[in-house]
Amino acid sequence: MITFKQLDAIYWVSELGGFEAAANKLHTTQSAISKRIQELEDAFGVPLFDRSRRTARLTDKGLEVLALGKDLLERRDHLVERISDEAVIQSQFRIGVTELTGITWLPQLIARIRERFPRLKIEPSIELSSELYSKLDNDQLDMIIVPDVFSDARFISQPLKSVENVWMAAHGTVPEGRILALQEITEFTVLAQGSHSGTGLICERWLLQHGVRMRNTLVSNYLLAQVGLTLSGAGISYLPRHCMQFLVDRKMLQILPTTPSLPLVQYSAFYRADRQAGLTATIAELAENTCNFNKLYFDRLPTTE
Incomplete structure (x- = not known):
């Protein structure tokens, strides 16, 4: 049976021009190199070598x-590199x-992932919490980052940071400095996120716990639409x-200060428990x-007056 050690020997004898140099390169003895070539x-x-000459010359x-043999050695080296070095992963990651x-x-997270795994194909998806959870459950996503409202033993939960709403x-x-009682909120039209949103579900439950039932509500599943409607005075x-x-x-x-104030919304990264080792766990750590929920990545774009 032909071995990689034998192929290494013929390659380095040819490359370096002698058995002794090949032995030094492969950290072995000249007799061991000779034995591999003979095999x-x-x-x-x-x-395989013309021994009538002073330098090692291939027949x-x-x-x-x-x-x-060089082709086999290159394939071997590529295999070893792929297995031993996380940075050369070439698979996809659906987040x-x-x-x-x-x-x-x-954007910062994707940049960090690409820095850590340059060849990893990242496929981001931006959707409502309930849709993301369903896709994680159906193995259509590898990880989701959502408000922590789900509890399922099949998934690992990596706590991230909380959002203050x-x-x-x-x-x-409202006049500046006025503090509203929570019940006074019902006097306004409330632009709320629906129950398919993790934040919307948390706030909805919290308001019910405090006995607050909205009289007039407009539901939007999209945060930017919610911001736009608020800016318009709707x-x-x-x-x-x-x-x-x-x-x-x-x-x-x-800002309309209220008593009591809204609850913090804890965000977490969720992924399947059978993938808690390796790539997925590393990305959860990243x-x-x-x-960092403190800044919009586009809030410094120039604006027209």
């Missing part, structure tokens, strides 16, 4: 064996996030405080270290 010659039944058959993650720190309205809706809404602060600073939105 190859016995296997093929013909000499015609030796050149043929070397050409085929699903909600809109808030998509417009805040998703506050009531907001178009600037000038109603008030609960929005992530820190990443919307630039609109408050520009006096386009105002998400934990990258997560």
